[in-house]
Amino acid sequence: MSLVNIPGKYDFVGSFLRPQALKDAKALYQNGKITEEEYNKVVDEEITKVVAKQKELGFHIITDGEFRRSFWHLDFMWGLEGVAHENNGSGVKFDAELALLDDTFLIGKIRAKAHPFVEYFKFLKQFEDENTIAKYTIPAPAQTFQQMIVPGNYEITRKFYPTNEELIHDIGVAYQDIIKQFYNAGCKNLQLDDCTWGAIVGDAAKQRYKSLGIDLEDVKQQLLDVNNLALENKPEDMVITSHICRGNYHSTFFNSGAYDSVADYVFAQENVNALFLEYDDARSGGFAPLANVSPDKTVVLGLITTKTPKLEDKDAIKKRIYEAAKYIPLERLCLSPQCGFASCEIGNKLTEEEQWAKLALVKEIAEEVF
Secondary structure, three states, X not given: OOHHHOOOOEOOOOOOOOOHHHHHXXXXXXXXXXXXXXXHHHHHHHHHHHHHHHHHOOOOEEOOOOOOOOEOOHHHHOOXXXXXXXXXXXXXXXXXXXXXXXXXXXXXXXXXXXXXXXHHHHHHHOOOEOOEEEOEEEEOHHHHHHHHHOOOOHHHHHHHOOOHHHHHHHHHHHHHHHHHHHHHOOOOEEEEEEOXXXXXXXXXXXXXXXXXXXXXXXXXXXXHHHHHHHHOOOOOOOEEEEEEOOOOEOOEOOOOOOOOOOHHHHHHHOOOOEEEEEOOOHXXXXXXXXXXXOOOOEEEEEEEOOOOOOXXXXXXXXXXXXXXXXXXXXXXXXXXXXXXXXOEOOOOOOOHHHHHHHHHHHHHHHHHHO
8 A cells, every 4th residue: 555545534543442352361361371372372363353354344554453452552661661560550530430550650761672562563564465554553752751750750750860851852762763663664654642732732731730830831842842853764655643632541531622722733843744633522622723734744533433332424524524624625634533442451332343333434434525
């Protein structure tokens, strides 16, 4: 598949609901009932099946469904030198429930090393053909940066990095190395998943940072700086996209707010090839900020929700696409769900059949509009 056609006019974010066979195998492995080799054999089989389903539906990208990880972001960070994690039963409060996440923190300076995700990509790449290209998803550099300066990690991080600027430098350089690792493994389609922009929109974030004595504009600049540093010297024949989300855990969300306050930064200045944008409900605001998207970027409208099983009305989605086209040319627009179906292995509250019906609807609408 040509890089010119990435992202596709109909696309998806990347994660899929974990099949029961995969859940069962993981439980057996964690309880010592099967070996790691036996568990990995099941994972390979289930990835093979989910790739086949993506092709059956007629999509031109394939992912491994993120079947080899527990969390969309933390597992990647554990593959960096200087990062450790512990399961202490803690988590992050989402709108409707507590997202149970491993504590992830620094034990030294951040450096790149041979990253296990690159090996995971190599398994996926074997399924590419003349009609499909493999996409791999990793958390954005800004997400790793944000993880290390949350209140629970701030003092630990300051032991190794007296300033944010030093932390940004090492994260950016580590990502440059890992991007090269992916490229050398044959990856031409890399997606950076980024909840940081969605977490700082709205008045709540402004007040939160103000109470800490931090200027929100400084935070935005730092998020932009770390992402763009990571993208320096990226291969020209590699497409790197960004997926911006407001949180997606077990069909609940972390934050709400329109893109207006961050559009001058991420839409206008972040050096990615395309933006996957969450636009599945009123929490995301209107389309006017799309006018700030730099002319070298494609926008993938996430108008189909992965949080509920109900299928959207086709005409209503088409109407929204044409509304977005008032601010950015239709030829630079694509369609996708707003997020993955299982950002964490717990997954969203719908069935696998309902998941595939959502993707079939995305393709059907896109073929009628674009």
